[in-house]
Amino acid sequence: MRFDLTDLRLFLHVADTGSITAGAERSAMALASASARIRGMEDALGIPLLERGRRGVRPTPAGRAVIHHARLILHQIERMRGELNEYARGLKGHVRLLSNTAAINEFLPDALAEFLAANPNIDIDLEERPSHAIVAAVAAGLADLGVVADMVDLGGLETRPFRADRLVLVVAKGHRLASQPGVAFADLLDEPFVGLNTGSALQAYLDTHAARAGRSLSFRVRVRGPIALCRVVERGVGIGIVPESAAHRAAATSAIQVVELSDSWAPRLLVLCARRFDELSAHARRLVEDLALSPQKSPVSAD
Structure with missing residues (x-):
């Protein structure tokens, strides 16, 4: 198998969106190139990884196995980048953050702008979703962090307070x-x-x-x-x-x-959620430390 990190990220994006076209766009890749890479993965394994239908694609059992291992590999790469960044300044890190409407419109723009200005070696992929969909994505390992209303069923996710809303x-x-x-x-x-x-x-x-x-x-x-x-x-x-x-x-x-x-x-209280905060990459942990409310921070509220 000759899979590279680009292949694995692309496959996760395709699986997450249910579309090769949308996965290619999220990967900043031409559709023809994305399709060729997916076909190349399937040819290397000798089995289909996606079931293709009129309404999109979904992973086969083999595809779900690829998703599982791809998440583990990419998560470990992010952790390695975060740790090596302490020794090699300029090494880029990436954090995928999902947010509900309130946070993405009212609280995150200023907070993320300040964080990104102070951390030029970290990129953030921010996407808006409903709180329940964010919980499912974070639990499945499709995102590092989420910002949700605390009234949603958070399952077994760990949380930290973010802002009052x-x-x-x-x-x-x-x-x-x-x-x-x-x-x-x-x-x-x-x-x-x-x-x-x-x-x-x-x-x-x-x-x-x-x-x-x-x-x-x-x-x-x-x-x-x-x-x-x-x-x-x-x-x-x-x-x-x-x-x-x-x-x-x-x-x-x-x-x-x-x-x-x-x-x-x-x-509502908006909270940051993750599968386990102590298992996040160093870049993601730094973002959590910057965004989460502490005794020194007061909730942003109009009260």
Whole structure:
């Protein structure tokens, strides 16, 4: 077998996305080159590693074995890089981080910018996903770290506190709900909503709570990002639900009113999660130390 690290990373990306095209894009590789590499792996083994269908690909039993060993190999490579970096400055490390909507829009941009500026030898692959999907990916070894709401079932993952977060209702000034001190989510289900784009982790979270009430949200329009949502809400198009920090930031320049949600799931603690923090690469451990709340750090909150 003549597999190299590029082959292994590509195969993990293909398995993770269920698509050779998407795996190639994530690997910054041309589709023809990615397909040739996958075929080369299969030819070297003499068995198929992927089942190809109309809706994408999925690993065969042999492919799942490759995934298992590829994760172990690449994880060990990252640990080696982190340890050798202490002796050979400039050796690049890579951390894969998955995050929910609130953290990726409100808290991570500044935190990661500061970290990356201070650590030019570390690259971060950041992707947005719903909290439950992040837990599954981290547990399966498809990501080093995740940032999720602590109300999700974390299984056996280890966690560290990241930031405080609360979901709030935003309405236009003059809306009948603008004068309310608080409102329950169930009382909003007949209202027209301004939502976030399909694929947004926060929108998936809200859709789940609507489904638990036996309802679905009615959207006038979907937009990309909480700030854009607040700007549309300002025009009286509909109501929306966003993280409190985003709502107050938008309220400084938009004619919106922030109303508290009375539901028990509205206040949330965002946490960093990993299979085991002490088994992370040195680069990933450094990121955890930088991001995690400590007694010296106070939660970022609009309260």
